[in-house]
Amino acid sequence: MSKKMKAVRLHAPGDLRVEEIDIPRPGDHQVLVKVRAVGVCGSDPGRVMKKGTYSYPTTIGHEFSGEIAEVGSRVTSFKPGEPVTVAPLIPCGKCDYCKVGKYNLCDNYSYYGSRTDGAMAEYVVVEECDLLMLPEGVDFESGACTDPASVALHAMLKSDLKVGEAFAVLGVGPIGLFAVQWAKIMGAEKIFAIDILDEKLDIARQLGAIYTVNAKNTDPVKFLLEETKGKGVQRVVEFAGSKVTQEQSVRMAAKEGTVVFGGISYEDLLIPSSTLDTLLRKEIQIVGAWNSVFSPLPANEWKISLHFMAEGALRCAPIISHRFSLDEAPEVFQRIWNKSGFFNKVLFIP
Numbered sequence: 414m415s416k417k418m419k420a421v422r423l424h425a426p427g428d429l430r431v432e433e434i435d436i437p438r439p440g441d442h443q444v445l446v447k448v449r450a451v452g453v454c455g456s457d458p459g460r461v462m463k464k465g466t467y468s469y470p471t472t473i474g475h476e477f478s479g480e481i482a483e484v485g486s487r488v489t490s491f492k493p494g495e496p497v498t499v500a501p502l503i504p505c506g507k508c509d510y511c512k513v514g515k516y517n518l519c520d521n522y523s524y525y526g527s528r529t530d531g532a533m534a535e536y537v538v539v540e541e542c543d544l545l546m547l548p549e550g551v552d553f554e555s556g557a558c559t560d561p562a563s564v565a566l567h568a569m570l571k572s573d574l575k576v577g578e579a580f581a582v583l584g585v586g587p588i589g590l591f592a593v594q595w596a597k598i599m600g601a602e603k604i605f606a607i608d609i610l611d612e613k614l615d616i617a618r619q620l621g622a623i624y625t626v627n628a629k630n631t632d633p634v635k636f637l638l639e640e641t642k643g644k645g646v647q648r649v650v651e652f653a654g655s656k657v658t659q660e661q662s663v664r665m666a667a668k669e670g671t672v673v674f675g676g677i678s679y680e681d682l683l684i685p686s687s688t689l690d691t692l693l694r695k696e697i698q699i700v701g702a703w704n705s706v707f708s709p710l711p712a713n714e715w716k717i718s719l720h721f722m723a724e725g726a727l728r729c730a731p732i733i734s735h736r737f738s739l740d741e742a743p744e745v746f747q748r749i750w751n752k753s754g755f756f757n758k759v760l761f762i763p
Contacts, residue, residue: 419763420534421742422470427462429473429743437530437538438483444491445483446499446539449553451532452476453749453759454561455586456677462750466527474533474761475501475526478547478556488541496547498556499532499539500707500715501525506542514708517567533742535763545707545715548723554760555722555729558587561758562718562727563705565591565652568675569599570714571702572648576600579646581637583607583662584653584676585617587732587758592650594727597621605646607633607658612755616731628658637665645670645695650702654678663688668695675702732758739763 418436423429439445451474460466461473478498481491491497501524504511508520516522525531525539547556565588574580580601582592585608596604597620605624606617614625624640626633637646645667651658654676662672663684684692691697707715721727734757737745742761749756 418535419739420472420530421474421739421761422472423461423466424470426465429461429746430470431740431742432470436536439485439488439538441485441487442541443485443538444481444488444541444544446477446479446497446532446537447482448477448479448532448535448537448763450478450557451761451763452557452561453761455588457526458746458749460527461746471527472530472532472534472537473526474531475524476557476560477532477537478553478559479532479537482536485541490541491544491546496553496556497544498547498559498715498719499525500543500545500705501531501560502704503529503540503543514710515706516708517704517706533739533761535739543707545719548719550723550725551719554733557760558729558732558758559715559718559722560705561587562591562722562729563707563714564588564675564702566595566714566718567705568592568650568652568673568702569595570712571700572650572671572673574599574601574648577602578648579603579605579641579667580648581605581607581646581650581662581665583633583649583651583658584655585613585622586652588675589613589650589652590616590620590732591727592652593617593620593622598721598726601648603640603646605633605637605640608653610755613757616757619731620728634661634664641667644668647671649673650675652676656680656682660684660688663692663697663699666695666697669697670695671698671700673700673702729758733760735759737761
């Protein structure tokens with residue numbers, strides 16, 4: 414094995430470089446993963462171009478899969494050559510939430526691609542506790558999509574969707590498109606997908622959405638209320654992270670319905686008095702959803718995602734819009750940031 418590797422490194426907001434650096438060595442409880450596919454999360458362009466990482470330089474990338482190249486001296490559950498995907502959050506293992514397996518709520522977590530070096534590289538060192546084996550039938554590209562699939566599942570479980578209920582998702586990027594599929598798997602009778610891009614709505618229809626609404630052309634709240642005879646939908650998940658869609662999601666919910674906020678927002682949400690009145694009079698429940706669960710209890714959402722991928726019920730290929738080499742990363746991030754064309758799930762193949 415060569416001692417050097419190619420990596421995509423952030424030196425400052427907007428300063429992304431492809432560099433040759435040393436291949437890292439795993440510690441006792443770590444493994445070295447040869448990266449086979451790494452995705453661009455919806456949060457990545459903003460972090461790379463504006464927000465930055467927690468130290469510099471940092472190798473970016475936290476949605477990935479690969480093959481184990483080397484294991485640390487105390488690693489017992491995995492061996493070289495095995496195909497894996499990796500949960501991006503590194504739990505401290507000591508806080509009250511880690512002690513009960515709620516790693517997504519860890520008080521002192523680290524994170525690949527922002528707080529420590531990530532996977533937009535030929536190799537990455539990861540903690541043994543973050544590894545999951547790819548089952549037979551799940552390829553590396555699908556493995557790199559396990560994170561957004563599991564984030565969607567986490568929000569869907571928070572919504573408490575029941576068989577036969579109506580469901581709406583606002584924002585059908587990759588996570589929202591997985592939410593559409595989960596709604597179908599979980600038995601939703603009516604599935605509404607709302608976005609402002611026809612390209613995403615086309616994919617949503619392919620994956621199971623019964624109704625699609627381009628909110629640039631149609632008032633989504635009015636449309637949903639008309640289609641449900643004024644009742645609204647029992648479960649709503651918001652993944653756009655917009656104050657507009659957050660407010661709309663409350664107005665389209667049915668009595669005693671649940672609204673899950675899962676989209677990362679950078680704006681204050683001011684609720685109009687009429688919407689607040691709807692919230693009160695319909696006794697609507699608003700729930701937050703953060704990240705996903707990869708501990709055994711109450712349910713390992715990553716293993717559930719991988720199971721349904723292996724069964725063919727959860728599809729990743731229609732969501733992937735582009736594949737690039739690592740050398741193309743600086744230009745690609747500029748194009749995504751400047752909205753130069755349509756991008757859905759973007760993968761880099763080292």
